[in-house]
Amino acid sequence: MGARSMTDQRRKSRAAWLSVASNTTLVVLKIAAGLLVGSVSILSEAIHSGVDLLASFIAVMAVRASSKPPDERHPFGHGKVESISGTIEALLIFVAGGWIIYEAIHKLLAPEPLQMVHWGVAVMGVSALANAAVSSHLFRVGRDTDSLALIADGWHLRTDVWTSLGVALGMLAISVGGWLAPNLDLTWVDPVIAIVVALMILKAAYDLTGQSSRDLVDTSLPADEEELIKRHIRSQHQVLGFHHLRTRKAGDLRFIEFHLMVEAEMTVLESHRITERLMEWIQEHYPKSTITIHVEPCELKCPPHCVAGCVLTDEQRAARRADQGTQTPLGQ
Numbered sequence: 001m002g003a004r005s006m007t008d009q010r011r012k013s014r015a016a017w018l019s020v021a022s023n024t025t026l027v028v029l030k031i032a033a034g035l036l037v038g039s040v041s042i043l044s045e046a047i048h049s050g051v052d053l054l055a056s057f058i059a060v061m062a063v064r065a066s067s068k069p070p071d072e073r074h075p076f077g078h079g080k081v082e083s084i085s086g087t088i089e090a091l092l093i094f095v096a097g098g099w100i101i102y103e104a105i106h107k108l109l110a111p112e113p114l115q116m117v118h119w120g121v122a123v124m125g126v127s128a129l130a131n132a133a134v135s136s137h138l139f140r141v142g143r144d145t146d147s148l149a150l151i152a153d154g155w156h157l158r159t160d161v162w163t164s165l166g167v168a169l170g171m172l173a174i175s176v177g178g179w180l181a182p183n184l185d186l187t188w189v190d191p192v193i194a195i196v197v198a199l200m201i202l203k204a205a206y207d208l209t210g211q212s213s214r215d216l217v218d219t220s221l222p223a224d225e226e227e228l229i230k231r232h233i234r235s236q237h238q239v240l241g242f243h244h245l246r247t248r249k250a251g252d253l254r255f256i257e258f259h260l261m262v263e264a265e266m267t268v269l270e271s272h273r274i275t276e277r278l279m280e281w282i283q284e285h286y287p288k289s290t291i292t293i294h295v296e297p298c299e300l301k302c303p304p305h306c307v308a309g310c311v312l313t314d315e316q317r318a319a320r321r322a323d324q325g326t327q328t329p330l331g332q
Helices: 003-037 040-066 081-108 117-145 150-179 189-216 225-237 268-285 302-308 314-324
Strands: 240-252 251-262 288-297
Touching: 003 040, 003 117, 003 150, 003 240, 040 081, 040 117, 040 189, 081 150, 081 189, 117 150, 150 189, 189 240, 189 314, 225 240, 225 268, 240 302, 251 268, 268 288
Parallel strands: 251 288
Antiparallel strands: 240 251
């Protein structure tokens, strides 16, 4: 494992454990505040943080497992462990959101007065600030190290920021409303806020499911990344074109393969040097990439898939055929 990979691994591990420590503290605080105040929205936030804590543990295990080098049974590495962890985290969020809605509806049908609301406001405010700081760190490290597990964990906590603020504002509204209008029944506000929290949680779960499933089904790299690779291939001296570019991603690992067209008379050594230059450039821009390049001689037969990636114009191809006495029409 290279020095950069080891540094990335340490950063990922520290970030994951920071999330575990933060969520453990917040779960305890929210459960205590929810029981003290008698608020279903605060208890729903405790459940939300509990799911976040479980997700953080999953992220820790995923980061550790995905860093293992390829072995005999896993020749392509263990990168998809992070994608699997993202899917599991999304399913956990769906379950938590459904449970919160169930409890909130029960509270709407049988409302109970809240006590010591100011404690609920304080705990939710602390939770929002803590999760804002930790999620920003997770996003930063996740993007720097291309870790889906950390990014997924960051989304868990970022959702918690907004839901905690929503609960705090709801608690504040109940407190102020009770002071201004003592006879006004505002007990319905608490479960309604809990339902809004749950809907936000479900939206985050839906987005996370899409992100993790794309890697699991071997979706191509983003269009901008593929286009950058195509432009660089075409810019290479002595390269006549390429075809069958295929890409995929597994965790922070990228897999890139394509067929490279060169002059039929080119030596093996010359073509090998071209592939080495291409691989070095791709590795520089996209570390942890596994690259497979199949070199082919250009015989000017020009099937459609070759024409699409050819650097020559129609006139240049026609001129080359004329020089070689080739009469094969384009597209065959």
